[in-house]
Amino acid sequence: MSGHLTLKTKNGFTLVEILVVILTIAILSTLVIVYVNGSQERTYFTRAKAEFSTIENALKLYVAKNNDYPAEVTWGLPAGLTEFIAKDARGNILTEAPYPGSIYDFENWQIDNGSGDLIDTRQISIRFCPNGGAINTCKFPKEDWAQNFGVHSALYYCIEGLCRPHNDEPATYPGYCINCPNNRAIGT
Numbered sequence: 590m591s592g593h594l595t596l597k598t599k600n601g602f603t604l605v606e607i608l609v610v611i612l613t614i615a616i617l618s619t620l621v622i623v624y625v626n627g628s629q630e631r632t633y634f635t636r637a638k639a640e641f642s643t644i645e646n647a648l649k650l651y652v653a654k655n656n657d658y659p660a661e662v663t664w665g666l667p668a669g670l671t672e673f674i675a676k677d678a679r680g681n682i683l684t685e686a687p688y689p690g691s692i693y694d695f696e697n698w699q700i701d702n703g704s705g706d707l708i709d710t711r712q713i714s715i716r717f718c719p720n721g722g723a724i725n726t727c728k729f730p731k732e733d734w735a736q737n738f739g740v741h742s743a744l745y746y747c748i749e750g751l752c753r754p755h756n757d758e759p760a761t762y763p764g765y766c767i768n769c770p771n772n773r774a775i776g777t
Contacts, residue, residue: 633730634730648711693713693716694713694716696710712746712750717735747768
């Protein structure tokens with residue numbers, strides 16, 4: 590029987606083989622978790638853009654009916670918009686914004702343009718901090734554009750005027766405008 594090779598059968602796996610399988614599973618699990626978290630943030634952002642558009646359309650209908658914008662609301666949407674916004678599958682009207690712990694905020698401000706002229710400004714914002722809350726109570730998105738956010742920062746949608754993250758803050762205060770040309774992320 591010279592020249593014939595015989596194969597020995599093993600009973601089980603070696604320690605190295607088991608460690609390689611565990612390492613491979615750990616790496617794949619990490620990649621899936623990172624992808625799912627990133628996908629979730631993209632979903633929040635996409636939903637926010639769609640809901641901003643819905644709210645803007647409701648505001649247009651409100652103005653057509655009432656010949657003026659509704660009054661500003663602190664941390665919420667004007668009650669008068671409810672007739673123009675369809676209810677979701679659960680029968681709710683937009684109140685909470687897409688990001689966990691966030692809320693919509695309709696702003697109807699007059700902002701000084703730097704020359705003493707007051708400019709009517711209307712925007713819809715998503716606030717990530719409770720009204721009057723400290724920075725440690727805020728729940729900011731895990732996005733590059735939100736890295737320098739402060740308590741008055743916002744993701745916002747400009748309807749008209751000199752939009753900014755907050756009217757009590759300078760125009761350079763950190764925020765992210767979804768529809769502002771050439772001025773999406775400020776304060777970064």
